[in-house]
Amino acid sequence: MSNVDVVVTGLGATTPLGGDVASTWDAMLAGRSGVGRLTLDWADQLTVKIGAQLKVDPSEVIDRVRMRRLDRSEAIALIAAKQAWADSGLEDAGLDKERLAVSFGSGIGGALTLLNQDDILEESGQRKVSPHTVPMLMPNGPAAWVGIELQARAGVHAMASACATGAEAMSLALDIIRSGRADVVVAGGTEAVIHPLPYAGFANMRAMSTRNDEPEKASRPWDKGRDGFVFGEGAGAIVLERADHAKARGARIYARLAGAGITSDGFDIVQPDPECKGGIRAMSKAIRDAGLTGADIVHVNAHATSTPAGDMGEIIGIKAAIGTHPVITSTKSMSGHLLGAAGALESIATILAIRDSVVPPTINLDDPDDKLDLDVAAHKARQLDIPAAMNNSFGFGGHNVALVFTRP
Amino acid sequence: MATREEITSGLAEILEEVAGVNPDDVAEGKSFTDDLDVDSLSMVEVVVAAEEKFGVKIPDNEVQNLKTVGDAVNYIEANH
Numbered sequence: 203m204s205n206v207d208v209v210v211t212g213l214g215a216t217t218p219l220g221g222d223v224a225s226t227w228d229a230m231l232a233g234r235s236g237v238g239r240l241t242l243d244w245a246d247q248l249t250v251k252i253g254a255q256l257k258v259d260p261s262e263v264i265d266r267v268r269m270r271r272l273d274r275s276e277a278i279a280l281i282a283a284k285q286a287w288a289d290s291g292l293e294d295a296g297l298d299k300e301r302l303a304v305s306f307g308s309g310i311g312g313a314l315t316l317l318n319q320d321d322i323l324e325e326s327g328q329r330k331v332s333p334h335t336v337p338m339l340m341p342n343g344p345a346a347w348v349g350i351e352l353q354a355r356a357g358v359h360a361m362a363s364a365c366a367t368g369a370e371a372m373s374l375a376l377d378i379i380r381s382g383r384a385d386v387v388v389a390g391g392t393e394a395v396i397h398p399l400p401y402a403g404f405a406n407m408r409a410m411s412t413r414n415d416e417p418e419k420a421s422r423p424w425d426k427g428r429d430g431f432v433f434g435e436g437a438g439a440i441v442l443e444r445a446d447h448a449k450a451r452g453a454r455i456y457a458r459l460a461g462a463g464i465t466s467d468g469f470d471i472v473q474p475d476p477e478c479k480g481g482i483r484a485m486s487k488a489i490r491d492a493g494l495t496g497a498d499i500v501h502v503n504a505h506a507t508s509t510p511a512g513d514m515g516e517i518i519g520i521k522a523a524i525g526t527h528p529v530i531t532s533t534k535s536m537s538g539h540l541l542g543a544a545g546a547l548e549s550i551a552t553i554l555a556i557r558d559s560v561v562p563p564t565i566n567l568d569d570p571d572d573k574l575d576l577d578v579a580a581h582k583a584r585q586l587d588i589p590a591a592m593n594n595s596f597g598f599g600g601h602n603v604a605l606v607f608t609r610p
Numbered sequence: 611m612a613t614r615e616e617i618t619s620g621l622a623e624i625l626e627e628v629a630g631v632n633p634d635d636v637a638e639g640k641s642f643t644d645d646l647d648v649d650s651l652s653m654v655e656v657v658v659a660a661e662e663k664f665g666v667k668i669p670d671n672e673v674q675n676l677k678t679v680g681d682a683v684n685y686i687e688a689n690h
Contacts, residue, residue, distance in 0.1 A: 333651040
């Protein structure tokens with residue numbers, strides 16, 4: 203437990219459900235799916251032909267010339283971060299930029315640029331390769347662009363922990379503010395690699411749903427018919443701020459980021475520990491870090507990606523670390539799996555669940571797994587008083603991150 | 611053979627495409643970096659596009675001498 207309180211003062215996102223936080227949240231509460239048939243011609247060649255593509259293309263928001271030097275993952279990171287920054291009201295608050303840091307990661311990074319420029323190299327030779335290639339594909343690119351846009355001068359950090367990246371970004375931001383190194387951190391995750399190569403790789407791992415004829419029903423965490431995750435793209439950003447700093451400027455405060463727990467499995471590069479031991483330790487650490495007990499956590503936004511192996515381990519973990527009482531949900535049933543952005547988007551959903559006293563639904567849970575013995579907000583959003591909630595994220599490599607948010 | 615005016619307007623098209631420069635701002639006396647705000651990476655793109663458009667080779671050691679639009683027009687006129 204730290205004696206420095208950290209609060210959420212700004213939110214931003216661009217997702218398969220909407221071009222901003224409000225439209226994304228409305229879609230979640232209405233139980234809408236962001237999954238569809240891919241609108242890209244190469245999809246016909248692959249076994250997986252569905253995905254969760256952005257509702258609003260970044261080219262509708264950022265001008266054409268600027269887009270020439272931004273990887274898609276960088277462009278949407280900028281869009282989400284600028285929304286969160288505007289939402290925080292910090293633009294006019296006279297913040298010393300030497301007290302502003304960035305913590306922003308991606309699971310896969312600028313692979314779209316790497317692959318597209320490799321095509322150009324093969325077809326047309328070196329001379330035609332864009333001179334912007336390196337800053338577009340480097341994994342710290344999204345964080346760096348956000349830092350440049352907001353003139354952050356207290357350090358720009360880019361983490362990579364696969365599907366736990368967005369949540370790890372929040373955890374690092376919490377550490378930075380608690381340590382006194384910055385007063386404000388813009389934290390988030392971004393992912394935009396809808397391309398045949400990552401699709402083929404994930405498909406050949408048999409990790410992705412092939413429910414091509416019913417895309418809206420493909421992401422179905424904990425359902426007996428689940429057959430893999432649905433690949434998505436998007437970005438989420440959160441402005442985290444020292445509580446006394448936020449209060450002094452009269453900021454609107456959404457929630458507290460009360461605690462975080464990070465562990466690693468030390469077990470397997472892709473398989474989750476079937477007993478969720480690392481997940482249990484992460485959840486327990488986060489609860490202790492928040493100064494709470496399991497009984498205080500009334501809602502969990504679960505990692506649950508709709509894979510046969512992964513979904514049920516987390517159920518074991520939640521019961522062990524928290525208990526059988528929390529109302530759980532997987533918003534991936536609607537958004538698809540945003541990989542490195544998942545932890546950021548799901549943190550936003552957890553924060554808004556606390557604010558609005560409502561748990562967004564898990565759609566498509568028509569025939570629950572026999573071992574599912576926790577209360578899921580299935581099909582419809584559920585009203586619930588939520589003083590404290592948890593967001594879980596787990597990533598390839600055995601990364602486990604749990605975050606505890608509470609009312610301000 | 612393109613005239614100087616044709617080369618200038620061809621460069622203006624490239625500058626608009628690559629760097630968002632308003633074609634009305636492009637004139638022989640304008641400096642790429644100081645007046646038109648073309649940075650070094652965008653300049654590389656301008657050179658590659660100009661080579662293709664005008665059928666010239668612009669070696670890297672020549673690019674540093676092309677400070678203004680007029681310098682580029684002179685080089686292209688003499689070498690294409």
